[in-house]
Amino acid sequence: MSNSAVVDATVAHATHTLKTTTPVSSVSASLARHGVPAGQSEPSDPILFVTSELADFVKVGGLGDVSAALPRALLNHYDMRVLMPAYREVLESIWPVHVIDHLPGLADIPACDLGRIELPEGLTVYVLICPELYDRPGSPYLDEQGVEWEDNAIRFARLSLAAAQMAMETPEGRFDDQGWHPDLLHLHDWQTGLAAGYLRWNNDDTPCVYTIHNLAYQGLYGPEYLSRLGIPDSAFTAQGLEFYDRLSFMKAGIIYSNHITTVSETYAREITTPAFGCGLEGLLSDCAREKRLSGIANGIDDSWDPQTDAYLACAFATNDWAGKRANTDHVRRMFRLAVSHGPVFAVVSRLVHQKGLDLTIAAAESIVRAGGQLVVIGCGEPAIENALRNLEARFPGAIGVHIGFSEREARCIFAGSDFLLMPSRFEPCGLSQMYAQRFGSLPIAHRTGGLADTIEDGVTGFLFDELSQQDFQKAIDRAFRIFGCTELFYAMRRAAMAIHYQWRLSVTPYRRLYHQLMVPAGVTTHSLRHVSI
Numbered sequence: 093m094s095n096s097a098v099v100d101a102t103v104a105h106a107t108h109t110l111k112t113t114t115p116v117s118s119v120s121a122s123l124a125r126h127g128v129p130a131g132q133s134e135p136s137d138p139i140l141f142v143t144s145e146l147a148d149f150v151k152v153g154g155l156g157d158v159s160a161a162l163p164r165a166l167l168n169h170y171d172m173r174v175l176m177p178a179y180r181e182v183l184e185s186i187w188p189v190h191v192i193d194h195l196p197g198l199a200d201i202p203a204c205d206l207g208r209i210e211l212p213e214g215l216t217v218y219v220l221i222c223p224e225l226y227d228r229p230g231s232p233y234l235d236e237q238g239v240e241w242e243d244n245a246i247r248f249a250r251l252s253l254a255a256a257q258m259a260m261e262t263p264e265g266r267f268d269d270q271g272w273h274p275d276l277l278h279l280h281d282w283q284t285g286l287a288a289g290y291l292r293w294n295n296d297d298t299p300c301v302y303t304i305h306n307l308a309y310q311g312l313y314g315p316e317y318l319s320r321l322g323i324p325d326s327a328f329t330a331q332g333l334e335f336y337d338r339l340s341f342m343k344a345g346i347i348y349s350n351h352i353t354t355v356s357e358t359y360a361r362e363i364t365t366p367a368f369g370c371g372l373e374g375l376l377s378d379c380a381r382e383k384r385l386s387g388i389a390n391g392i393d394d395s396w397d398p399q400t401d402a403y404l405a406c407a408f409a410t411n412d413w414a415g416k417r418a419n420t421d422h423v424r425r426m427f428r429l430a431v432s433h434g435p436v437f438a439v440v441s442r443l444v445h446q447k448g449l450d451l452t453i454a455a456a457e458s459i460v461r462a463g464g465q466l467v468v469i470g471c472g473e474p475a476i477e478n479a480l481r482n483l484e485a486r487f488p489g490a491i492g493v494h495i496g497f498s499e500r501e502a503r504c505i506f507a508g509s510d511f512l513l514m515p516s517r518f519e520p521c522g523l524s525q526m527y528a529q530r531f532g533s534l535p536i537a538h539r540t541g542g543l544a545d546t547i548e549d550g551v552t553g554f555l556f557d558e559l560s561q562q563d564f565q566k567a568i569d570r571a572f573r574i575f576g577c578t579e580l581f582y583a584m585r586r587a588a589m590a591i592h593y594q595w596r597l598s599v600t601p602y603r604r605l606y607h608q609l610m611v612p613a614g615v616t617t618h619s620l621r622h623v624s625i
């Protein structure tokens with residue numbers, strides 16, 4: 093399937109759904125007549141936020157953080173609720189689960205119960221109770237050996253189908269939890285992409301926003317899954333979810349949703365190019381031309397505050413560099429590093445190809461030779477884990493590596509380090525660099541995606557343009573030089589700590605988008621539901 097075929101298909105799809113011609117500008121007038129000021133919504137508008145991770149229970153990476161923070165940030169404006177699988181961590185949590193409904197299966201997708209949990213700060217979470225799919229050890233995506241669960245297609249089709257069932261009329265009736273029924277679905281990453289498809293295949297036009305956190309993971313499965321997942325054969329075309337003879341959950345999300353967002357403006361542009369589009373650049377370029385693709389940057393929540401973070405060895409504020417140093421000493425002890433006056437470089441990351449750990453590993457010796465130290469926390473690909481373990485063995489006292497996942501250690505490292513290394517090949521937004529800046533650790537990062545948007549070179553961190561060892565090394569050398577000029581170094585720290593990427597800033601564009609998709613009954617036409625923000 094060529095990309096031009098995808099573009100043609102998308103135009104056809106858009107043309108099919110864009111039958112009426114009411115200009116978007118007339119929406120404001122209609123809304124005003126309905127008593128809704130432009131750009132605002134009724135606080136009670138019900139929205140379902142569908143995700144495969146929620147940091148309150150389980151977090152593999154940034155998606156877990158975003159799922160915990162963004163719905164809470166939007167609660168003042170919407171009756172937003174979350175839907176996720178009832179993994180073992182959910183069932184064993186301290187929060188009681190009340191079973192409220194039963195959702196039928198479809199083809200090989202088993203039936204399940206729907207539970208409800210009330211979390212702090214008024215967040216309601218619906219959980220899919222299906223022990224055969226979700227109650228197991230390991231991570232949401234991988235078993236304990238790091239191998240993908242072989243039934244992931246079924247597991248996440250179950251999640252997607254549940255979201256669609258909660259939104260649409262079914263033979264069993266319409267989902268109604270004491271008057272709550274979603275008017276819009278906000279879907280996240282490939283694990284939820286089929287939800288938009290299940291709606292459209294049932295002639296339901298509930299609006300869907302689809303957020304891409306990482307285009308590299310697409311949920312690709314063989315065509316035999318069409319019947320297993322109850323997907324109509326007619327959807328297996330270039331206009332539908334077919335992608336090089338396989339079915340793509342990611343493409344389903346893009347094709348069948350009303351609007352696609354990704355998590356930074358730069359990444360939204362990058363994914364329309366062959367270098368970053370993972371084969372979907374043609375389709376995504378078309379979405380961009382239709383103003384159906386936009387970038388809304390992530391924020392970070394208020395718990396990332398060095399003055400109040402209970403995990404830190406010592407709370408500290410801007411200019412309290414003795415307090416910051418106490419955290420550095422603590423990190424040195426955590427990793428059994430030698431006492432030193434040199435800088436501490438850090439990595440807090442999933443250990444995957446995306447994150448450019450090969451460049452960091454290659455730079456490690458030069459960091460040590462120049463008097464620096466390196467601490468790493470992460471887990472992921474075994475080859476990267478082993479290469480890091482070897483480094484630690486080669487440079488005892490100068491390099492410390494913890495293979496694993498620990499929120500507490502991650503926070504201590506952000507607080508105790510001087511620099512954070514992020515030579516990511518691509519980075520849709522990146523949260524670690526924002527956390528690091530907040531805690532006075534200056535990121536050294538490739539100028540790509542959200543890193544380019546959130547780091548000011550030479551002011552709040554260091555950016556390098558070409559993804560090469562040489563350019564990365566030059567950025568590290570600059571960091572050493574600045575570290576040697578104490579006043580300059582402290583000025584950069586102050587600048588980094590002063591920026592605060594609050595979720596508040598991301599709330600406004602999301603509200604504008606939701607609002608345009610949820611125009612009041614009587615005003616809504618399908619054409620108005622493809623919007624630009």
Ligand SMILES: Nc1ncnc2c1ncn2[C@@H]1O[C@H](COP(=O)(O)OP(=O)(O)O[C@H]2O[C@H](CO)[C@@H](O)[C@H](O)[C@H]2O)[C@@H](O)[C@H]1O
Pocket residue numbers: 152153154155157158305306355390440441442469470471496497498499502519520521522523524525527542
């Ligand atoms: N071993 C470990 N122990 C403790 N904490 C660890 C850890 N390894 C990673 N983390 C934490 O996990 C999160 C990682 O988030 P990132 O946004 O930096 O990358 P990720 O690639 O997972 O997210 C994807 O989705 C997010 C959300 O949209 C995008 O920002 C990003 O670019 C995209 O790749 C951070 O909170 C980090 O501190």
